[in-house]
Amino acid sequence: MSDLRFSVRVNSRPDGRCDVRVRKRSFEVGVPLSFDSAYDGVTALEQFLGALGSDLAGGLLARARKRRIEIDAIEATVEAALNNPLAYLDVVGEQGTTAIEQISARVYISSFASEADIQMLWAEMLERSPLVNTLRPAVKLDLSFKVAL
Amino acid sequence: MSRLPLFPVTMVGSWPRPAELLRAQKAKRAGKLSAAEFDRLADAAVLEVLRLQDEAGVDVVTDGEQRRDNFYSFAADKLSGVKLMTLAEMLDIIEDKAGFEQILKTLDVPAYSLSNPTCVGRIERKAPLALDELRFLRRHTSKPVKIPLPGPYLLTRAMFVKEASRPTYASKEELSVDVVRVLRAEMADLVRDGADFIQFDEPVLTEVVFSGGKTRTFMCASLAAGGDPKVELEFAVTLMNQVLEGFEQVQTGLHICRGNWSQDESTLLRGNYAPLKPWLERLKVKQLVLEYATEPAGDVMRFEGQQLGLGCVNPRTPRVESEEEILAQAQRALEHYEPGQIWLNPDCGFGTFSNSPVNSGNVAAAKMKALAGAARRLRQRHQA
Numbered sequence: 026m027s028d029l030r031f032s033v034r035v036n037s038r039p040d041g042r043c044d045v046r047v048r049k050r051s052f053e054v055g056v057p058l059s060f061d062s063a064y065d066g067v068t069a070l071e072q073f074l075g076a077l078g079s080d081l082a083g084g085l086l087a088r089a090r091k092r093r094i095e096i097d098a099i100e101a102t103v104e105a106a107l108n109n110p111l112a113y114l115d116v117v118g119e120q121g122t123t124a125i126e127q128i129s130a131r132v133y134i135s136s137f138a139s140e141a142d143i144q145m146l147w148a149e150m151l152e153r154s155p156l157v158n159t160l161r162p163a164v165k166l167d168l169s170f171k172v173a174l
Numbered sequence: 175m176s177r178l179p180l181f182p183v184t185m186v187g188s189w190p191r192p193a194e195l196l197r198a199q200k201a202k203r204a205g206k207l208s209a210a211e212f213d214r215l216a217d218a219a220v221l222e223v224l225r226l227q228d229e230a231g232v233d234v235v236t237d238g239e240q241r242r243d244n245f246y247s248f249a250a251d252k253l254s255g256v257k258l259m260t261l262a263e264m265l266d267i268i269e270d271k272a273g274f275e276q277i278l279k280t281l282d283v284p285a286y287s288l289s290n291p292t293c294v295g296r297i298e299r300k301a302p303l304a305l306d307e308l309r310f311l312r313r314h315t316s317k318p319v320k321i322p323l324p325g326p327y328l329l330t331r332a333m334f335v336k337e338a339s340r341p342t343y344a345s346k347e348e349l350s351v352d353v354v355r356v357l358r359a360e361m362a363d364l365v366r367d368g369a370d371f372i373q374f375d376e377p378v379l380t381e382v383v384f385s386g387g388k389t390r391t392f393m394c395a396s397l398a399a400g401g402d403p404k405v406e407l408e409f410a411v412t413l414m415n416q417v418l419e420g421f422e423q424v425q426t427g428l429h430i431c432r433g434n435w436s437q438d439e440s441t442l443l444r445g446n447y448a449p450l451k452p453w454l455e456r457l458k459v460k461q462l463v464l465e466y467a468t469e470p471a472g473d474v475m476r477f478e479g480q481q482l483g484l485g486c487v488n489p490r491t492p493r494v495e496s497e498e499e500i501l502a503q504a505q506r507a508l509e510h511y512e513p514g515q516i517w518l519n520p521d522c523g524f525g526t527f528s529n530s531p532v533n534s535g536n537v538a539a540a541k542m543k544a545l546a547g548a549a550r551r552l553r554q555r556h557q558a
Contacts, residue, residue, distance in 0.1 A: 062272065097200065100262070100284035133284030135529075137193060173287045174196060174529035 042066055058113055058123075070105065074128070077156050078103040081132050081168070084150040094142050097174075098135040103128065127165040133173045143172055178318065180513050180556055181504070181549040182233040184483070186429055186463060187245060187322035187373070188523030189223045189238030189538060190531035199243060199528060216241045217310065224315055226539050231546030234318045234371055234517075237307050244527045245375050246324035246332060247289045252303045253356065255295035255342065256333060261285035264292065267337045280441065287529055293333040295342050297352045305363045318370035323360065325376035325428065326417050327410035329353045332378075350413055357417045365424050373427040373463060374414065380432040382406045383450055384443040407453040418458040427461035427483055428454070432470065434522040437490045437532055439468065446472025455479065465521035466503060467495070474503075476510035485521035486548075487541040490532040494540040500548035513556040518545050 033047045035054075043054045055066025067075075078101035089096045105128050109121035134143055147170050151157055160166060191199070198215045201207035223238035242248035243258075250258035261278065262285035265271055278285055304321050311319045324332075330353045333339065334346040343349040364372055382403045418426060430450070432443040447454070447464065454462060455478050463483030465471045474484070486503040487495045500518070507516050524538040525531035533541075 098284075098286045100286050102279070131282075133287070135284075135286065137197060171282065173284050174200075 043069075058107075058110075060110070060114070070107075070125075074103040074105055077128065077160070078130060080154055080156040081130055081150065084154050085132065085134065085146055088146045088149045088153075089136075089138075092142070092146065094136070094138045094146060096134060096136045096138070098133075100133045101130055103130045105129075125164055127167065128160065129167040130169070132168070132170040134170055135174050136172060137174075140172065143170070178233055179549070179553055180516075181552045182517045183230075183542070183546045183549045184232060184234035184320055184371070184517060184519050185227065185236045185238070185542070186483075186485075186489075186519050186521070186523050187236050187239050187320075187375070188242075188525040188531075189226075189236075189240065190525040190533065190535045191238075191240055191528050192219055192222075192535075195219045195240060196528060213241075220307075220310060221314060224311070226535070227542065228315075228317075230539055230542035231550075232317075232542055233546075233549075234320050235311065235315055236320045236322065237311050239322065239523065239525070241307060242528070243289060245322060245523065246328055247291050249303055249324060249329065250289075250291035252299060252301045253291070253297050254300050255293060255297040256291045257294045257338075258289045259292045259338075261288045261290065264290060264335065268335065269337065281436065283530070288527075290335070291329075291333055292335045293339040293343065293349055297333070297349070297356060299356050299359055302363050303356075303360045305360070305367060308364055308367055308369050312368060319368075320371035320373055321364055321369045322373045322375055322429070323357065325374035325410075326350065326353050326357055326413035327406075328376050328378055329357075330413065347409075350409075354413055354416045358419075361417065361421050361424075365421060369424065371425040371427065372421075373429055373461075374417070374459070375429045376410065376414070377429070377431045377433070379407070379410060379430050379450060380443050380445075382410075384432070384445040403449075407450065411453045411456050415456070415458050422458075425461070426459045427463045427481075428457055428459040429463035429483070429522075430454075431465050431522040432468070434489065434526040434532055437492075439470070439490065442468060442470045444470040447475060447477075448472075451475070451477065461517065463517075463519060466507075467521045471521075474506045474510055481515045481517060482507055482511050483517045483519050486518055487520045487545055489520045489522050489524045489538070489541070492533065492537055494537060495544055497544055497548040497551060500544060501551060504548065504552055513552070518549050520545070 033045050036044045041056045045052050045054055054072050055068045057069045059068050082099040082101045085099055086096060105125045108126045109123045111119040112121050113123040136143060195215050198207055198212050202212045219240040220237045223240060224235060227235045239245060247258055250256045265274055265285060268274060304323060308319060308321055330346050330350040334349050433441060461481040461483050462477055465485040466474055467485050467488040484507045486500045520541060524533045
């Protein structure tokens with residue numbers, strides 16, 4: 026194990042949200058999980074999915090720059106299937122552990138590069154993605170891409 | 175229009191754009207390419223589409239919509255008070271984000287790739303919508319020319335995004351008054367300059383009837399709030415007839431489809447045209463340009479008082495239909511129509527959305543050639 030560490034500091038607020046401080050920046054995270062579509066915060070679960078999508082999109086862009094392949098835009102959609110959601114709400118009779126069972130991500134890439142080049146970038150990105158490689162043993166990952174101008 | 179043979183062959187509108195033109199389109203939008211430089215590339219692309227139509231034997235030609243981003247969003251460049259917004263941008267302002275996410279998922283497209291002309295102010299023509307297209311075609315072909323235009327219902331529904339439009343127009347009905355005015359001015363210009371066939375595209379009419387209230391296209395930003403399909407269809411007929419009033423001298427058509435963004439036919443809306451019939455027959459268009467090569471559209475049916483633009487090749491499939499298949503389709507139409515009432519065309523365009531054409535230029539050319547071959551055989555049978 027290397028000595029390299031990454032850390033954040035999280036402070037709770039009375040309203041259930043948290044402030045996350047990292048280096049010289051900070052951002053807000055909402056409640057861990059919400060089933061209310063009108064909830065106006067960004068939950069911890071949603072931030073987690075956003076982080077994965079950003080890891081995929083940003084990772085692809087980084088590989089493209091390294092290979093000098095032009096990419097105009099990348100868009101990722103990430104969706105998680107949650108097991109035992111009602112147990113999280115303490116619904117009487119509901120048991121089990123609330124956990125993500127599967128994560129699906131669809132990544133759209135706008136580029137005039139060849140399909141072979143895009144395929145290469147995709148493979149290189151997956152090979153290096155810290156989040157993908159951490160999650161893969163723990164959760165079913167369904168990751169795909171599509172070239173869409 | 176010069177005298178046409180029986181079973182005239184025509185395109186619905188679009189043709190796949192060459193990669194160079196797509197790059198130019200992006201560069202122009204990003205302000206990295208001048209309009210003149212873009213026009214130079216687009217002119218070359220249109221000439222190639224004309225050549226391919228000539229070679230295939232098409233009777234009434236289009237410019238393949240080469241200058242357009244898609245069949246209706248191009249209006250944003252020509253109208254003041256309209257902003258071309260990607261769906262990614264619209265997601266920031268609309269209330270029903272979940273609905274839009276569902277649409278994107280159904281279409282399997284990214285939000286950055288779809289653009290909607292959104293009304294953000296009072297709309298006026300800054301420039302004619304398609305007059306430049308007509309004039310260019312007129313200079314380079316002696317064949318009759320078809321000009322496709324977005325229909326008034328489509329434009330109204332697409333442009334009225336209440337979060338962006340309400341400061342100017344209280345309702346879609348109020349906006350529609352200006353949409354009709356703009357389209358009538360365009361009609362007048364096109365007729366004056368000799369357009370032979372003006373076709374209005376109203377693809378969302380099938381949404382109104384067949385989607386069961388679950389909007390599937392971004393073209394109907396506010397359709398979910400539209401309510402009763404009968405009210406929507408009545409609105410559509412009223413607008414179309416207001417646009418057409420007084421233009422009886424020109425050949426007009428109305429094109430309806432059921433989604434042309436994917437080669438996956440299972441994404442298409444299902445249902446024949448029967449629920450639309452009472453409204454379509456009240457339209458003052460001379461021709462209904464309908465999909466029939468795609469199975470979900472059902473069997474050919476008769477519409478009183480209108481010609482049929484018979485869709486008899488599927489623009490989304492890679493397989494080229496044989497002349498025999500097209501003849502069989504025409505035969506089904508002949509059970510309801512006289513030979514002089516039938517035109518032959520693909521079900522829809524081959525490149526409705528410039529960045530996601532549903533077929534290659536080679537397949538499109540082969541399909542148009544098959545249509546023209548079948549038309550020649552039909553003429554031999556029915557010329558007497």
